[in-house]
Amino acid sequence: MENQNRPVSFFRFEDLRVYHKSLDYFNWIIEQVKSNNPYEHKLILEPLANAAIKISVNIAEGSSRHKLQFVNFLKDAKTxxxxxxxxxxxxxxxxxxTDQQYEQSKExxxxxxxxxGAMIVSLQRSTNREEADIEQKQDFNNVGEVDFEY
Incomplete structure (x- = not known):
């Protein structure tokens, strides 16, 4: 693996493969933009580049938040x-x-x-496990307490 010798980054999102994939996709879009048609450029290619930027930005911004918030930012990245x-x-x-550019983009x-999607599922599972552990600890702390009805 190429990333084994790379030190851990100060910014957690820089260690995420999907973040680097999104940066590569943005750069790929910029390389593909060779249209001289101002309408294509303004109506399609600029919004495409902006949407690609949103993927990276949502991953980066969400990584600094709590897990549930990060999940929401990852969902925004999927959007x-x-x-x-x-x-x-x-x-x-x-x-x-071209057909080839479209297929590359789609892939x-x-x-x-x-x-x-895999990150979202993983974070949701770990959040659910943490919540279950907290509930179990609270139940354990309440053992021995008896409610009396008068």
């Missing part, structure tokens, strides 16, 4: 991925993307969706 899917389809239909977006 931005879906926005990119729509805009990629529009770019293809309008001729701004990357599917991969990011899976990565984000």
């Amino acid at each position: 931005a991925v879906r926005e990119c899917v729509v805009l990629s389809s529009m770019a293809f239909k309008s001729g701004a993307f 990357t977006l599917v991969e990011m969706t899976k990565m984000l």
Whole structure:
């Protein structure tokens, strides 16, 4: 694995593969933008680049929050991925993307969706386990207390 020798980053999100994948996707979009048509550029390609930025920003911003908040930011990142899917389809239909560019875009977006989904599930499971542990500790602390009815 290429990341084994890399030190742990000060910013946790920089250690996430999905974050780097989102940066790569943004850079890929910028490389693809060769349209001289101002309408394609303004209506499709700029919004596509902006949606790609939202993916990275939501991952970064959410990583500094509590788990449940991070899950919400990851869900927002998935929403931005879906926005990119729509805009990629529009770019293809309008001729701004070739068939190959469209397929590459879609493949990357599917991969990011899976990565984000796996993170969401993992964080939700760990949050549920932590809540169950807290409830169990509270129940344990209440052992021996008896409620009397008069």
